Amino acid sequence: MNPSKLAAVVTDIEGTTTPIAFVKDTLFPFAETALDGFLDTHGQDPQVLAIIEAVRAEAPGEDPRKALRRWMAEDAKVTPLKSLQGLIWAAGYADGRLKGALYPDVAPALRAWAGAGLRLCVYSSGSVAAQKLLFGHSSAGDLTPLFHGYFDTRIGAKRERASYTAIAAGLNLPPAEILFLSDIAQELDAAAEAGLATCQMLRPDDGTIASGWHPTAADFAAVALLHGLPKGY
Structure with missing residues (x-):
């Protein structure tokens, strides 16, 4: 069982699960x-x-x-x-010309979190179809069975508080029980305004600059440590 107060993790893709360069x-x-x-x-x-x-x-x-x-x-x-x-x-x-790139720490953590009962979701400006393709044809195999839901710009812009309020309502969870992971400070600001827990991903290869007011992590293992989640395997 999940020992933390969190019930769900919502993750961005670019700069969070996947290198910006990809x-x-x-x-x-x-x-x-x-x-x-x-x-x-x-x-x-x-x-x-x-x-x-x-x-x-x-x-x-x-x-x-x-x-x-x-x-x-x-x-x-x-x-x-x-x-x-x-x-x-x-x-x-x-046809195999594309394969979804993931940081090596992502798949083990996602498997551990899903196994602990956390609801995993994606929120990206890329379409839901594109999200499913990336995780379904990833370098770590098909990860789509791990995910509870997918959100894109149809639910709202990622820098608007209302989008995260809508996600919490869609999950039927209190915002405080949802952790949002992103590398973009303005997205995290909007999520925090809606009451979500936040963590800014500072992937060394992507050169992201810390906002100064959100917790930060260099990888998903560090996210797990910060929030009392399983570290992965």
């Missing part, structure tokens, strides 16, 4: 390079048509492909872009 240097360029070919091949699929309509609604009067490429260049957290990227990445994961 997202920026592998996933994003893969989607950008494959964009036109994917739309040429799948442009009439109902799911893709719905995404294109959402792009038109977000960027009225702009060619959808130009809008998508502009958002890619801006690293915009726009739901239709994230949804389309998820579909493109799915093709790459399916």
Whole structure:
């Protein structure tokens, strides 16, 4: 059983479970390079048509492909872009061109925490589909059975308090029983304002700067130590 007061852990991906370089240097360029070919091949699929309509609604009067490429260049957290990227990445994961990168301490900790009865969730600006692909085709195998839920920008922006209030409501848990892990101080600020426990990940390879007011950890083993959770195996 879980000896801490926590009932759930909600984790970010980029800079938390996964090196920033994987997202920026592998996933994003893969989607950008494959964009036109994917739309040429799948442009009439109902799911893709719905995404294109959402792009038109977000960027009225702009060619959808130009809008998508502009958002890619801006690293915009726009739901239709994230949804389309998820579909493109799915093709790459399916044929083995992509494999989800994780820090080596992540999978052992997640297995231990799930085994202790903690509800594990993901909250990322990447789509739920993209989240499931990364953890389902990870370097440590298929980790999706460990997770209780997934949240993306459809529940709200990651720097807004209301998003974390909605996550707590969705989990039917008091906010204080939920730990949110992220490398981004502003996301942690919003989570703390909603009453969640927080921990800022300071991965050495990513060069994250400590906020000064959130607890910090260099890896998931240190998170476990801070919060009385199993360390993993």
